[in-house]
Amino acid sequence: MLPEALFLVSVAAGFVGAMSGMGGGVVLIPALTLLGMDIKQAIAISIVSVVATSSGAAAAYVRDRLTNLKVGMFLEMFTIVGALAGASLTLVVPARPLYVAFGLVLLVTWTTLLLQRQQSESTAAPQDAFTHWLDCDGSYYDQASGQVVAYHAVRAYLGGPLMCGAGLIAGLLGVGAGAIKVLIFDVAMGLPTKVATTTSNLIIGVTALAGTSVYLAGGLIDPGLAAPVILGILLGAFVGTRLLVRLRNQAIRRFFLIVLLALGVEMIVRGMRGGL
Amino acid sequence: MSEPAAVERPSGRAAGQDMETLVGYILQVGVLLSAALLAVGLLWHWADTGSPRLDYTIGGLSFFQFLLADLRQALGGAVRPRLLVSLGIATLLLTPYLRVAASFLYFALVARDGKYTAFTGFVWAVLTYSLFLR
Numbered sequence A: 001m002l003p004e005a006l007f008l009v010s011v012a013a014g015f016v017g018a019m020s021g022m023g024g025g026v027v028l029i030p031a032l033t034l035l036g037m038d039i040k041q042a043i044a045i046s047i048v049s050v051v052a053t054s055s056g057a058a059a060a061y062v063r064d065r066l067t068n069l070k071v072g073m074f075l076e077m078f079t080i081v082g083a084l085a086g087a088s089l090t091l092v093v094p095a096r097p098l099y100v101a102f103g104l105v106l107l108v109t110w111t112t113l114l115l116q117r118q119q120s121e122s123t124a125a126p127q128d129a130f131t132h133w134l135d136c137d138g139s140y141y142d143q144a145s146g147q148v149v150a151y152h153a154v155r156a157y158l159g160g161p162l163m164c165g166a167g168l169i170a171g172l173l174g175v176g177a178g179a180i181k182v183l184i185f186d187v188a189m190g191l192p193t194k195v196a197t198t199t200s201n202l203i204i205g206v207t208a209l210a211g212t213s214v215y216l217a218g219g220l221i222d223p224g225l226a227a228p229v230i231l232g233i234l235l236g237a238f239v240g241t242r243l244l245v246r247l248r249n250q251a252i253r254r255f256f257l258i259v260l261l262a263l264g265v266e267m268i269v270r271g272m273r274g275g276l
Numbered sequence B: 001m002s003e004p005a006a007v008e009r010p011s012g013r014a015a016g017q018d019m020e021t022l023v024g025y026i027l028q029v030g031v032l033l034s035a036a037l038l039a040v041g042l043l044w045h046w047a048d049t050g051s052p053r054l055d056y057t058i059g060g061l062s063f064f065q066f067l068l069a070d071l072r073q074a075l076g077g078a079v080r081p082r083l084l085v086s087l088g089i090a091t092l093l094l095t096p097y098l099r100v101a102a103s104f105l106y107f108a109l110v111a112r113d114g115k116y117t118a119f120t121g122f123v124w125a126v127l128t129y130s131l132f133l134r
Helices: A003-020 A024-034 A039-063 A069-092 A095-114 A129-134 A156-173 A178-188 A193-217 A223-247 A250-273 B011-049 B063-075 B081-110 B114-131
Strands: A138-142 A147-151
Touching (some): A003 A024, A003 A223, A003 A250, A024 A039, A024 A223, A024 A250, A039 A069, A039 A095, A039 A156, A039 A193, A039 A223, A039 B011, A039 B081, A069 A156, A069 B011, A069 B081, A069 B114, A095 A178, A095 A250, A129 A156, A138 A193, A156 A178, A156 A193, A193 B063, A223 B011, A223 B081, B081 B114
Antiparallel strands (some): A138 A147
């Protein structure tokens, strides 16, 4: 496979991933398999590139004081265990179920993004004793309203096990599973959307590293192929994120989301029919 | 002691902000350095051979063995495109790892927060174990 082609496909995947909110990996893996790459190798290369995009984005969010570091560091305990299990599973299962699982996760992510509420309110639910013990309340400066928003997390005892599941999916399929993590933060733990997306970004990097270590040991990471993919997806995500901030247009995000629907269906059909 | 009461900076908040600066800095530097190494390595290889295709795999090595082999090569003065690409991958993977290590040390030594020292310590230990896998 030509590195030039890998680079260009990765730029496109990073761009579409950022514009749609799906994340780079979800777009990259189907694209790489369409280019003829084995799905396990595509998963392994994708998860390395997820370390790069997550760390790059998280750096800015953390310095803007949007990320809740304590919530992130508590939940990382769960996601890394899930990711190690998921990646180990991928090494031993046949390819066809991976296609189907990938397509299903893509469609679920797709649905949650399409139905996404604009800005969820921080829940007023009373804080439970365990989450209180975690001492992870926070506040952030909201640029749109010019106010400091204080919030508290709830139901961390539920968030932990659920995050283990999100980590499993991330390790198994080589994606960040950011949309799933954001959903857990939002619905189970009552965090404001900004805190949910930025904190999810922080823990994706460590989760992807745990998955990467398994693929590295499995001999699936070829640096000559990974390097152009990492550079391409970083560039695509960088441009996409800058453009997205300037556009603030829901129509464009939806357009990209509709395009991605086909990728999910295509993966499931390929997994079902065989003849990969 | 002499600080006026009007300047309200609860210690927890200030400590958190120090860590945010540290974590943000590690992530930023790590990703930029890694991307630079990968880009220079690939372009150099391209200029040398006329093809950007770099053919090699990391077979049967744990991450730390891979890192050590790279560092030994770099110290030996044998800087070649392949080595730069390897170092770029290694830098990338070390970035979140060092972020966790730094958070652990921060919670243990500066913030003196037992709970979060234990949490980040666990994450650090699991990651260290997984990077020794081969």
